[in-house]
Amino acid sequence: MLDVAVSMAAPWGEAEAEWEERCARAVAAAVRQTPYLALADGPGTTEVAVRLTDDAEVQALNAQWRGKDKPTNVLSFPQADADTLVIGAMADDGELLLGDIVLARETCAREATEKGVATETHAIHLVVHGTLHLLGYDHIDEAEADAMEEMERRAMAELGYTDPYALIGDD
Numbered sequence: 777m778l779d780v781a782v783s784m785a786a787p788w789g790e791a792e793a794e795w796e797e798r799c800a801r802a803v804a805a806a807v808r809q810t811p812y813l814a815l816a817d818g819p820g821t822t823e824v825a826v827r828l829t830d831d832a833e834v835q836a837l838n839a840q841w842r843g844k845d846k847p848t849n850v851l852s853f854p855q856a857d858a859d860t861l862v863i864g865a866m867a868d869d870g871e872l873l874l875g876d877i878v879l880a881r882e883t884c885a886r887e888a889t890e891k892g893v894a895t896e897t898h899a900i901h902l903v904v905h906g907t908l909h910l911l912g913y914d915h916i917d918e919a920e921a922d923a924m925e926e927m928e929r930r931a932m933a934e935l936g937y938t939d940p941y942a943l944i945g946d947d
Contacts (some may be wrong), residue, residue, distance in 0.1 A: 778804050779823045786830035786881045788863045789895065799826045805934045806907035809927035812861050821871045824910065826903060826928065834880035835904050849887055850902040851878045852909035877906035893940075901940040904931045904939045 780800040784792050802826050807816040815822040827833075831847035839845040841853070854875040861872075879902055888898035908924055915921035928940050 777819065777821050778807070779821050780804075780826060781823070782826045782828065784828045785817060785833060788827065788828045788899075789880055794825075795828060798896070798900055799903050801935060802903040802931070803907045805931040806904040806927070807911065808934070809930050810908070810911055810913075811835075812911055813872070815861070815872065824874045824907065825876045827876065828899075829878060829880065831880045831882040834883070836884050837878060845908060847880045847883050849880060849883045850906045852876070852906040853878075854910045854912070856910075858912055871931055873908075875910040877903060877910065879903070879906075891940075897937055898940075900935065900937065901928065904928050904935075 778800060780796065780803050782792060782796040782799050784795065788795060803826075804816045807813060814820075834851060835845065835847040837851055838848050841851070841855075852875060855873045856875065879899055884899050884902060885895045888895040891898060905924075905928055908927055911928070913920070913924045915924050925941055929941065932938070932940055
């Protein structure tokens with residue numbers, strides 16, 4: 777079972793309850809694309825925190841944790857290593873803190889406009905993307921990027937959204 781907690785530190789256009797439901801669905805869809813699907817559907821509790829904030833907070837976090845003094849669209853802070861994920865997926869009870877995902881409103885809105893999609897759509901894609909980072913996936917090399925993008929495509933399709941990469945090319 778997933779427990780997705782959403783906190784809003786900046787206005788994102790809709791009520792926090794609406795974002796909680798969207799983010800919970802996005803996290804679950806992302807997890808189901810991986811071998812760790814039991815984290816979403818199993819009897820144990822897997823916790824994910826999603827913070828919807830502004831560029832200033834994300835810039836401060838990005839500078840502190842990544843040494844990059846600029847805002848970015850999404851940051852992920854994993855709390856579980858690969859061994860813990862396997863054990864958590866096999867557990868029949870207990871709790872696993874998967875990690876935190878932080879989105880920057882202004883950057884997200886600007887990118888959505890550039891892509892010609894709604895801010896909500898782009899934000900949901902970033903939650904899916906961030907969840908995969910929490911699960912240890914990355915896009916450092918081309919093979920990893922291709923695999924991660926395919927999982928994102930499947931998760932977004934499960935949620936009823938179009939292919940996020942068809943809109944922007946295969947960057």
